[in-house]
């Protein structure tokens with residue numbers, strides 16, 4: 001047996017048409033951790049989750065969960081995992097409790113979960129009072145909470161959450177984070193989550209794996225990833241470009257400053273102590289800034305540095321609405 005609850009070796013998925021969604025990834029996930037897959041849309045996150053949760057088979061490579069091979073031993077894998085897919089799955093025309101009873105059939109559980117078990121799950125996400133209500137009356141946040149516990153009915157050791165807060169507003173998202181943390185604390189499950197929201201990965205994950213174009217870009221704790229950037233940025237805007245050249249002579253810069261139009265970006269060791277020094281320097285040189293701002297290392301900057309792009313967060317909302325519309329159209 002290995003020390004890791006999930007291990008992958010060269011895990012690869014190529015869809016028909018030679019679409020290389022996941023290009024041979026190596027992963028080792030520890031028991032009890034929240035492991036975050038962060039990457040832009042189309043990076044290969046859902047495909048990875050679908051392979052690990054046995055809903056699609058890898059093109060090549062292998063993976064195991066609790067020592068069980070995801071292909072050869074898929075039944076045992078399925079019994080030990082919970083899956084909360086990216087798209088909403090609860091039936092709107094059923095009550096919350098009915099959805100939870102239904103899910104038992106999906107997992108081929110020996111019997112329908114007890115009322116006590118269902119009540120426990122509903123209480124875990126503060127839906128205890130609305131278990132008897134139709135799902136169609138639920139708000140977006142309530143629906144996502146219901147989806148979360150639908151993944152817990154079979155008492156899994158590993159829970160996969162694919163974009164657990166997709167399309168939720170900022171406050172509802174933050175509440176969802178608390179519930180996800182609670183699930184880990186109360187039930188001790190290992191959680192694998194995917195997200196294209198930087199703050200979400202930052203807030204929830206013990207370790208973050210940044211993925212792009214089917215490749216792992218980097219893996220580490222949020223602090224480790226940020227520490228891989230050299231320092232803080234100070235951005236100064238001046239009236240004219242001549243002044244920028246003078247600002248560029250500031251001795252605290254760790255690397256060559258980047259000038260862009262009327263803006264200069266200085267990389268400094270620690271903005272908190274370097275900013276006053278830069279101000280003194282500018283006053284001495286007779287330069288009045290139009291604007292000044294500080295950027296501390298963020299995951300977005302890590303991604304920017306490693307890929308040359310930003311992780312854009314714009315398409316989540318529309319994908320969520322699209323999923324809802326598609327559901328309505330199907331009925």
Ligand SMILES: Nc1ncnc2c1ncn2[C@@H]1O[C@H](COP(=O)(O)OP(=O)(O)O)[C@@H](O)[C@H]1O
Pocket residue numbers: 015016019020021039040041042043044045046047048
């Ligand atoms: N069933 C499929 N058939 C063909 N291509 C797919 C399929 N599912 C996903 N893809 C493609 O694979 C790539 C990765 O998609 P996906 O795993 O859904 O990414 P993410 O979840 O990170 O947004 C994308 O280019 C996507 O268009």
Ligand SMILES: [Mg+2]
Pocket residue numbers: 045046047086162163
């Ligand atoms: Mg996805």
